[in-house]
Amino acid sequence: MYAEERQQRVVERARADGRVEVTELAAEFGVTTETIRRDLTVLERHGVLRRVHGGAIPVERLGFEPALAARDAVMTAEKERIAKAALAELPVEGAVLIDAGTTTARLAEVWPADRELTVVTNALPIASSLATRPNTAVLMAGGKVRGRTMAAVDDWALRSLADTYVDVAFIATNGVSAERGLTTPDTGEAAVKRAMIAAARRVVVLADHTKFGNDCLARFGSLSDVDVLITDAGLDEDAAAELSAAGPRVVRA
Incomplete structure (x- = not known):
């Protein structure tokens, strides 16, 4: 090994x-x-x-909560597979939300150039990655930027999201369980994630298998709020079936 x-x-x-x-x-x-x-x-x-x-x-x-660089350095192959699988959930045209996170950042890296899309994000690295892409308009949900995650949070971000409605929201999470749903260590980020879920017609959660069974401080959604949950093959079939029974379609990339 x-x-x-x-x-x-x-x-x-x-x-x-x-x-x-x-x-x-x-x-x-x-x-x-x-x-x-x-x-x-x-x-x-x-x-x-x-x-x-x-x-x-x-x-x-x-x-x-691990810093962004530390989280970005682990499970890299799994995150890349998840991001590529998430491309199937993108509309041909329209508007999407992308939450801050290292797996959602991988989605920005493989972003297609052949679709007319507007992206709303609270993540500085994701906005920077997508701003120069052809056919992609980027809108930042402003707010106080957390240095640990480079995500904009608090009232300014929540006010902009309250007036936003998109086709799909791609959400990151620190914890997933059938009992507790979706959780994250920071209450400010939890509030933004909750607002993103409310602003979307469809919700797609991107999370590698190490997030499952890992309950954090702040709950921001239940599995019934999620349409698709994309993870990697490290999540066993029994766990995937348990999660699917709670609401979302589970994809193991």
């Missing part, structure tokens, strides 16, 4: 159980405790785990 694959599984275990122990992980993967400690150091450097005595805890459980 490659180190990257092992580290990915460590993160999944930490998010599912709330904590991982060095000795247990070493026994499970058949490696030394020193190898596991190095893995945890790498994952802490990426901003997804926080080292504690004897193991590690996912940052979400400690009330922290």
Whole structure:
């Protein structure tokens, strides 16, 4: 097993159980405790785990939110597959909303040049990526910019979204579960995501499989609000069926 694959599984275990122990992980993967400690150091450097005595805890459980660059560096192949699958949900012409997030940013990277589309976004990196694309008009939902996610939030963003109505909203999320729905660590971003859902005829959620079963502080929607949920093949069929039963069509890219 490659180190990257092992580290990915460590993160999944930490998010599912709330904590991982060095000795247990070493026994499970058949490696030394020193190898596991190095893995945890790498994952802490990426901003997804926080080292504690004897193991590690996912940052979400400690009330922290990984910075944009740290989140962008993990699950890259899965995010690219999700973004390409999301292209099937784009209208031929019309208006769409794109939420701030590293997976939604991948959608901007593969954006088609042959469609007349207006994009409303609260994400500075996404606006910058799409502003020079042919046939694409970009509107920014203004507001206070969070340095951690480069997303505009609070009253100014909410006021502009209240007067917006689009064909499709592409929404990012930090957590997805059948019990809690869609969640994120920051209440300001939760309010904006809630407004985006209300502003769209159809809602498409883009989330890699590590987000599932990971409940965060602020709930901004239920699965019944979602038309399509696009994830990667790391989500098993039973979990996909459970989510689908709650409302959305689930696509595993």
